[in-house]
Amino acid sequence: MARKSGSHSEITGPRIRTEARRLFARHGFAAVSMRQIAAAVGLQAGALYLYTPDKETLLFDLLKGHMDELLAAWSEVPTAPSPPEQLEAFVRFHIRFNLERAEAVFLSYMELRNLGPGNFAAIEALRRAYENELESILRTGQAEGCFALPDTKLATLAIIAMLTGVNTWFREGGRFSRARVEQIYWDMVRKAVAA
Amino acid sequence: MARKSGSHSEITGPRIRTEARRLFARHGFAAVSMRQIAAAVGLQAGALYLYTPDKETLLFDLLKGHMDELLAAWSEVPTAPSPPEQLEAFVRFHIRFNLERAEAVFLSYMELRNLGPGNFAAIEALRRAYENELESILRTGQAEGCFALPDTKLATLAIIAMLTGVNTWFREGGRFSRARVEQIYWDMVRKAVAA
DNA sequence: TTTGATACTGAACAATCGTTCAGATAAGCT
DNA sequence: AGCTTATCTGAACGATTGTTCAGTATCAAA
Numbered sequence: 001m002a003r004k005s006g007s008h009s010e011i012t013g014p015r016i017r018t019e020a021r022r023l024f025a026r027h028g029f030a031a032v033s034m035r036q037i038a039a040a041v042g043l044q045a046g047a048l049y050l051y052t053p054d055k056e057t058l059l060f061d062l063l064k065g066h067m068d069e070l071l072a073a074w075s076e077v078p079t080a081p082s083p084p085e086q087l088e089a090f091v092r093f094h095i096r097f098n099l100e101r102a103e104a105v106f107l108s109y110m111e112l113r114n115l116g117p118g119n120f121a122a123i124e125a126l127r128r129a130y131e132n133e134l135e136s137i138l139r140t141g142q143a144e145g146c147f148a149l150p151d152t153k154l155a156t157l158a159i160i161a162m163l164t165g166v167n168t169w170f171r172e173g174g175r176f177s178r179a180r181v182e183q184i185y186w187d188m189v190r191k192a193v194a195a
Numbered sequence: 196m197a198r199k200s201g202s203h204s205e206i207t208g209p210r211i212r213t214e215a216r217r218l219f220a221r222h223g224f225a226a227v228s229m230r231q232i233a234a235a236v237g238l239q240a241g242a243l244y245l246y247t248p249d250k251e252t253l254l255f256d257l258l259k260g261h262m263d264e265l266l267a268a269w270s271e272v273p274t275a276p277s278p279p280e281q282l283e284a285f286v287r288f289h290i291r292f293n294l295e296r297a298e299a300v301f302l303s304y305m306e307l308r309n310l311g312p313g314n315f316a317a318i319e320a321l322r323r324a325y326e327n328e329l330e331s332i333l334r335t336g337q338a339e340g341c342f343a344l345p346d347t348k349l350a351t352l353a354i355i356a357m358l359t360g361v362n363t364w365f366r367e368g369g370r371f372s373r374a375r376v377e378q379i380y381w382d383m384v385r386k387a388v389a390a
Numbered sequence: 391t392t393t394g395a396t397a398c399t400g401a402a403c404a405a406t407c408g409t410t411c412a413g414a415t416a417a418g419c420t
Numbered sequence: 421a422g423c424t425t426a427t428c429t430g431a432a433c434g435a436t437t438g439t440t441c442a443g444t445a446t447c448a449a450a
Contacts, residue, residue: 012427012428043428044428046428047427047429
């Protein structure tokens with residue numbers, strides 16, 4: 001046997017990434033073997049190396065792809081007129097985007113340590129770029145007197161940690177809809193930064 | 196060679212746990228071999244099995260020990276007279292305790308998935324017990340009208356996520372002292388739950 | 391000085407790891 | 421129909437994994 005009917009790499013490539021993401025998120029990068037990924041896709045392990053040079057690069061591509069999509073998606077959110085409205089947009093965007101990609105988010109926060117120094121720095125830079133988006137909203141609002149914050153960088157990290165925490169407990173069909181979760185978290189954030 | 200001079204069991208056991216905690220936190224449970232742990236302590240791998248039946252139990256003991264100490268330490272914090280003061284005590288306690296044990300905290304939040312179902316459930320129960328401590332403060336305050344929260348369970352998880360996030364960025368000798376961090380986070384929490 | 395328990399070594403076990411590669415199969419082009 | 425190229429198999433590689441265990445050295449007690 002070799003190639004299955006139909007073709008080919010435009011299907012297999014994404015499927016490998018999808019299954020790798022699922023398995024890495026569930027069991028951890030180091031605990032998942034290339035053979036497990038291949039089996040989930042329906043391949044032999046050797047075939048994976050047509051799509052990635054090695055295991056670490058496969059992880060890196062997942063993390064990089066996620067961060068790129070995160071930044072791209074945020075850049076398409078229209079800029080609201082005032083800092084409080086911008087903050088509300090950010091809060092709602094972050095929760096919505098992260099809930100749609102729970103596995104990728106989990107990976108991005110947990111498997112950075114399995115990257116070599118170069119790859120690690122690349123992902124860190126993207127993460128900081130995202131944090132800066134929120135911080136500049138807070139800084140502008142602070143300067144305009146809408147917010148009262150002892151330190152905008154610290155508030156940035158606190159807010160992002162709080163919002164990302166939604167992923168650890170939210171379950172589809174639970175007590176709250178996504179819209180309701182957005183509303184509740186936005187209420188808390190709004191009050192926490194209020195002047 | 197065999198036993199070194201002096202009796203060692205009371206020394207070696209804790210040292211194994213300390214080195215295992217450090218290595219698991221840094222590289223992840225699955226990425227650390229028993230031989231690496233043994234080398235860090237100055238032993239051969241086989242000697243570890245005098246102190247733990249297997250690798251997973253070693254991890255479980257670390258997580259269980261951490262959660263037990265967390266609950267014990269919180270139970271020794273004197274109960275403040277009012278819900279807002281109780282909340283302040285909780286916020287300051289959580290930040291302080293977690294910063295003192297960054298590695299154990301990291302482990303407890305990241306390596307649960309490497310536990311079998313029984314061990315997993317045991318740690319989860321302890322975590323929920325801790326969350327319930329905070330939630331009961333919030334519920335009392337809500338009933339007394341000190342707090343205004345759409346849902347106390349959700350606020351519990353949001354606050355804990357925010358506080359635990361300190362561990363990801365705090366560095367000794369950085370811009371903020373621990374006391375200052377406590378103050379800033381307490382300010383945000385206080386405002387977020389305010390009626 | 392012998393004895394018995396304690397603390398550990400060092401070698402071995404089968405299993406599994408990431409990775410490579412020669413060869414097989416099928417699809418598309420001519 | 422034949423040729424080329426893309427896609428994948430199946431076997432193999434050396435290294436490493438968690439774990440076991442017979443043996444050894446040291447200690448405390450007798």
